[in-house]
Amino acid sequence: MPHVFEIAPTGRAKCRGCGSAIAKGELRFGEKLPNPFGDGEMTLWFHPECGALKRPESYLEAAAEGAPDLPDAERLEAVARHGTAHRRLPRIDGVERSPSGRAKCRHCRETIPKDAWRIRLVYFQDGRFEPSGAIHAGCCGAYFETLDVLERIRRFTALTEEEAGEVRVAIA
Numbered sequence: 001m002p003h004v005f006e007i008a009p010t011g012r013a014k015c016r017g018c019g020s021a022i023a024k025g026e027l028r029f030g031e032k033l034p035n036p037f038g039d040g041e042m043t044l045w046f047h048p049e050c051g052a053l054k055r056p057e058s059y060l061e062a063a064a065e066g067a068p069d070l071p072d073a074e075r076l077e078a079v080a081r082h083g084t085a086h087r088r089l090p091r092i093d094g095v096e097r098s099p100s101g102r103a104k105c106r107h108c109r110e111t112i113p114k115d116a117w118r119i120r121l122v123y124f125q126d127g128r129f130e131p132s133g134a135i136h137a138g139c140c141g142a143y144f145e146t147l148d149v150l151e152r153i154r155r156f157t158a159l160t161e162e163e164a165g166e167v168r169v170a171i172a
Helices: 049-055 056-064 071-083 139-142 149-155 161-171
Strands: 004-007 027-034 041-046 092-097 117-125 127-138
Touching: 027 049, 027 056, 027 139, 041 049, 049 056, 049 071, 049 149, 056 071, 092 127, 092 149, 117 139, 117 161, 139 161, 149 161
Parallel strands: none
Antiparallel strands: 004 027, 027 041, 092 117, 117 127
8 A cells, every 4th residue: 555645636635643624736645544444445644744743654655655846855754764763753742731730741650730831642543643641841852762842843733932932941
C-alpha cells in the first residue's frame, strides 16, 4: 500500500493531524492503511507538514517514492527524521493551560497544577488519534528526550508570541 501525495480535488477532506480542512487544489499527504472496519484499505489525509509531524515513518516512505515539489521538502524531511529518532514526538497534540488541578503528568506522575502549561498527548490507534493525557511542560526534555518541541506545539495550538514565550520558559 503505497502512501501518496496528491492535489486535493475538493475541499471536503479534513487533516487528521490538525483537524482543519484541506483546501481544494492544496497538496495533501495520504497514508494508506488496512481498513479495520471492512475489506480493502482506507486513506487518512494530512497537510504535508502535519503528516511529517504526526506520522513520520509513513511520510518518509512516501517522500522516498517521489514526492511532488514541496517548497520546504528538505525541512519537512528533517522534521520527520527527527520524529522517528525521538519516538514520542509524534504524540504531541498541542499545549494548553491546565483547566483544573486534577490531572497527573504521564512522565513524573505528579499533579499538574491549575493554570500551568501542559503538553497534550495522543496515541495513534486503529486509524485515529486517541487522547492519552498530558505532561508538565517542564517534563518535556525527559519525556521526549529533546527540547526541540516548540515548532510541533505551535502547529497544533494557536499561540500568541507572549504565550509562546511563556511555553518556551516553561519547557526550559
